[in-house]
Amino acid sequence: MTTAEPxxxxxxxxxxxxxxxxxxxxxxxxxSYGNYxxxxxxxxxxxxxxxxxxxxxxxxGKTTTTEILEGFRMRTAGDVQVLGTDPAKGGSGWRAxxxxxxxxxxxxxxxxxxxxxxxxxxxxPKPLGVQRALELTGLTEKAGTRCDQLSGGQQRRLDxxxxxxxxxxxxxxxxxxxxxxxxxxxxxxxxxxxxxxxGKTVFLTTHFMDEAEALADRIMILAAGKIVASGTPxxxxxxxxxxxxxxxxxxxxxxxxxxxxxxGQLEAPAVTAHxxxxxxxxxxxxxxxxLHALSGWATERRLALPDITVNRPxxxxxxxxxxxxxx
Amino acid sequence: xxxxxxxxxxxxxxxxxxxxxxxxxxxxxxxxxLLLLLFGYIFKHDTFSYSGRLTISGDSYYLPxxxxxxxxxxxxxxxxxxxxxxxxxxxxxxxxxxxxRAQVLIAGDVITSEVSAIxxxxxxxxxxxxxxxxxLSAAGIGALAVIVVVATAAFCGLAYGVSxxxxxxxxxxxxxxxxxxxxxxxxxxxxxxxxxxxxxxDAAQVLPVRPLASAMQAAVAPVTNGxxxxxxxxxxxxxxxxxxxxxxxxxxxxxxxxx
Numbered sequence: 001m002t003t004a005e006p007x008x009x010x011x012x013x014x015x016x017x018x019x020x021x022x023x024x025x026x027x028x029x030x031x032s033y034g035n036y037x038x039x040x041x042x043x044x045x046x047x048x049x050x051x052x053x054x055x056x057x058x059x060x061g062k063t064t065t066t067e068i069l070e071g072f073r074m075r076t077a078g079d080v081q082v083l084g085t086d087p088a089k090g091g092s093g094w095r096a097x098x099x100x101x102x103x104x105x106x107x108x109x110x111x112x113x114x115x116x117x118x119x120x121x122x123x124x125p126k127p128l129g130v131q132r133a134l135e136l137t138g139l140t141e142k143a144g145t146r147c148d149q150l151s152g153g154q155q156r157r158l159d160x161x162x163x164x165x166x167x168x169x170x171x172x173x174x175x176x177x178x179x180x181x182x183x184x185x186x187x188x189x190x191x192x193x194x195x196x197x198x199g200k201t202v203f204l205t206t207h208f209m210d211e212a213e214a215l216a217d218r219i220m221i222l223a224a225g226k227i228v229a230s231g232t233p234x235x236x237x238x239x240x241x242x243x244x245x246x247x248x249x250x251x252x253x254x255x256x257x258x259x260x261x262x263x264g265q266l267e268a269p270a271v272t273a274h275x276x277x278x279x280x281x282x283x284x285x286x287x288x289x290x291l292h293a294l295s296g297w298a299t300e301r302r303l304a305l306p307d308i309t310v311n312r313p314x315x316x317x318x319x320x321x322x323x324x325x326x327x
Numbered sequence: 328x329x330x331x332x333x334x335x336x337x338x339x340x341x342x343x344x345x346x347x348x349x350x351x352x353x354x355x356x357x358x359x360x361l362l363l364l365l366f367g368y369i370f371k372h373d374t375f376s377y378s379g380r381l382t383i384s385g386d387s388y389y390l391p392x393x394x395x396x397x398x399x400x401x402x403x404x405x406x407x408x409x410x411x412x413x414x415x416x417x418x419x420x421x422x423x424x425x426x427x428r429a430q431v432l433i434a435g436d437v438i439t440s441e442v443s444a445i446x447x448x449x450x451x452x453x454x455x456x457x458x459x460x461x462x463l464s465a466a467g468i469g470a471l472a473v474i475v476v477v478a479t480a481a482f483c484g485l486a487y488g489v490s491x492x493x494x495x496x497x498x499x500x501x502x503x504x505x506x507x508x509x510x511x512x513x514x515x516x517x518x519x520x521x522x523x524x525x526x527x528x529d530a531a532q533v534l535p536v537r538p539l540a541s542a543m544q545a546a547v548a549p550v551t552n553g554x555x556x557x558x559x560x561x562x563x564x565x566x567x568x569x570x571x572x573x574x575x576x577x578x579x580x581x582x583x584x585x586x
Contacts, residue, residue, distance in 0.1 A: 070424065072583065092426035100424035106416035110344040122336040123427040125328065166425065 021084060023048045023170050023201040024069060029078035031064050038064045040225035042078070048169075051192070051202040053212035056222035057323050062205050063103070063174070065222070069203065070100050070172055083170055096124050099163030103174040103205075107147035107155050114143040116158070117165055124166035136198075137161040137191055153184030160191060170201045177211060189214055209315040219315075223323040237318035243283040246290060248308040250278040260297050262290040330431060337427075337435035345405075345439050355405050356447060359397040362517075363389055363451055367459045375521045383548050385519075386459035390451060391471075391543030392516045397447030398475065399536055401440045402482035403489065404507045410436075410490035411499040415584045423582045437483045444479040448472075455547075463547060466556040470546035474562055478539050481569025485535065488572030491579035510536050535568035 024046040031039035039061040046052045056062045067073040068080065071087035071094075080087055085094045108116045114130060121127035134140045137157040142150060150158060156176060163171055176192065177185045192215055195202050206212055212219050213233045221229040221236070229237045243266055250256065259280055266283040284290040287310055298305050345351050370385025413419045422432060448471065455461035463471065489506075493499050511517060513527060514536035520528055531537040538561035545552035545561075552558045 072420070072423070092428065095424065095426040098424075100421070102417050102421055102424075104417060105421050106418065108344075108418060110347040111340065115340065115343065119337075119340045120425060122333070123422075123425040125426070162421070 020048050022046055022081075023050075023083060024052075024203065025079075025081045026069075027079045029065065029068065029080060030076045031061070031068065031073070032076045038225055039068075039075075042222070042225075042227055044220060044227065044230075046201060046203060048201050049196065049199055050217040051196055051204060051215055053216035053219045054203065054205045054222065055207070055209075055212055055219060055319060059224075060222045060323070061225040062222055066172060066174060066203070066205055070098070071095075096126075096166055097169050099166060099168035099171040101159045101163045101171070101173045101176060103178075105159055107150065107158065109148050110146065112144050112146055113139055113150070113158060113161075116147050117161060120162050121165045126167060127165050128167040130165070133161045133165045136164060136194065138187060151184075153180050153187070156180070156184075156188065157191065160188075164195075168200065170203065171195060173202060173204045175206055176204070177206075177208065185211070209319060213315050221319060221322055228322045229318075233315060236315070237322055239313060239315070239318050242313045242318070243285055244287040244290075245281055245283050245311050245313065246287065246294065246308065247279060247281045247311070248305040250280055251303045251305070254301075254303065256280070260293065262293050264290050330428070330434075333427070333431045334434035334438065337431050338438035341435040341439040342442060345443065348405075350408075351401075351405050351443075355397065355400040355443065358400065359393040359447055360450060360454065362396065363393040363454055364458070366393075367455070371459065375519045381550065383551060384461075386455060386461050387548045388519060388544075390455040390459075390461050391547045392540050394448045394451050394471075394475070395514075395536065395540045395543055396511060396516050397451070398444045398479055398482060398539070399507065399511065401443040401447070402479060402486045403510075404503050405443075406436060406440055406483060406486040407490045407493070407503050408499045410487065411493045412496050414490070414581065415494070415496045417584055419582045420584070433483075433487075437480055440483050440486075441476060441479050444475050448475050461547065464549065464556065467546045467549060470556040470558075471543060473557070474539075474542050474546060477562065478542070478565050478569075481566050481572075482535070482539075484569040484576065485572030487576035487580065488574075491576055491581070494585045510534060513537075514540055516540065532564075535565050538562070538564040 022045045024044070026042055026044045029039055029042040030037065042061075042065060044052075054062055054066070064073065068075045069082055069087055071082075071090045074088055082090070083094065083097050087094075108119075111119065113134070117130045117133055121130055121133075128136075131140075134143055137160050139154065139157055139161060142154055147155070147158060160173070160176065163173075173192065177188045180188060189211070192202065192204070196217075202215075204212075204215060216233055218230065218232055219236050220227055231237070233239075246262075250259075256278065259282075262282060262284055264285040266285060282290070291310065294305075297303075366389045367386045370389065373385040374382040375385065375388050376382050419432075452463065452468075452471070456463075489503075493502055513523075514531045514534065515523065515528070516536065528537070532541075541551075542558040542561040542565070545558035546556050549556040
């Protein structure tokens, strides 16, 4: 079994040390299919033990990039190091250190969950115990069930268990909760955040903003083959510096023109149709003075604003703005 | 972890999957047995002319051909469908993400096909022996054993090649069934060859199934091969097809779904 060797020019791999080399390091990655450039120069780094969420619309180059990192696809140009090895040259020893959950994978027919896990465990030099993998993914009760008789959520958890059975250092998760009901999603999220507690690094591809927000330490947004934003869920795309949106239903007898101008207001209030009343949305730069003025106005007129909300722009708004501008 | 122990590990699960698969049990295993019982009974007192020069009993005709049917079914029918299915569903791609090497997965497939072909051969020879009085000589049994093992491996290579031509799981079963039936029919597996025109026999001789049947025929009734139980020229034709299929697969085989 080959072990990773330090590469000239990169920090030496110090096992167990907080300053260990990044799990994934990409510089200038390019991928072309004939004349079409799917990936146009990407740099990224994933530190050990972190969960990185990789977002982007279809056709942005997410799957291509992920497959290059997993060693399924040969890149056109750029330097890629995954756990200290170029995936294009990764052998069995390297494969034993990574786990992959594909976007879709049908269950292994005719085998029980336990048999399937035992089969995969035999592929690895130092597998996790089958029982442990079952516990980590909440499948202990289903150990004797045939794989093709599991529910969709259970099959996906089995996919994660199969990626974990080799006790890898790094796991690639491609859209792990697509098609899940809310309960199943929460259970899957528990499993995934549990991976970080085990010291594993996770590279997560997802369409779901709430998933990225709930799970990721950092997010990268890919659009048209380039990274358009990167940061923590709180700060990405200037989210923490973005405008606050105050929203409430227009009370009875109050016309749109009666709503006062608020200090720090950025644009004229937008009114959207909402049930019987219009819903007013006002973007302001600072919530506190605006709310002070608004509540003064409402109190003066004896208006209740029972469904008033104060929100920062959602991650979805940021994402849509960033990916729309690149089209 | 040696390749051999890994291959044994993989074969264990491939065999479990195979013997639990209702299609494998029904179509591949039960069909040759049922047909031998049926044809053996129908043609119990008939003889067929063979190569125009001599005659053999109906049971001597059908026993080797039913063994051939089982062998071809395990490989060109079952294995092709399993390979296409594993590829198109992403199962092969997931295996590729693990440290397991291709040789081990292939060994698992070949071992499973060999076990299946050997089981079919043993069961059919026993039925032929006990129910229809078809006795093989020691040389015949030896020749048959060699042919079953070698031809199964060759047909596995052919199956890998054929699997690269089919891109969807839905079309795999009907396509394979059609090829399987047509190939067997013109090779004299179902209908006695003595009823075929000579050009059809010659055309079928170029394909892999008729030579397989002839080689097995020689082991069962050496009189059809000038007294020699081991018909190696026909076995060579089978091997050539296996080699061609393997080379074809090496160029075209993909682990990933065709999307």
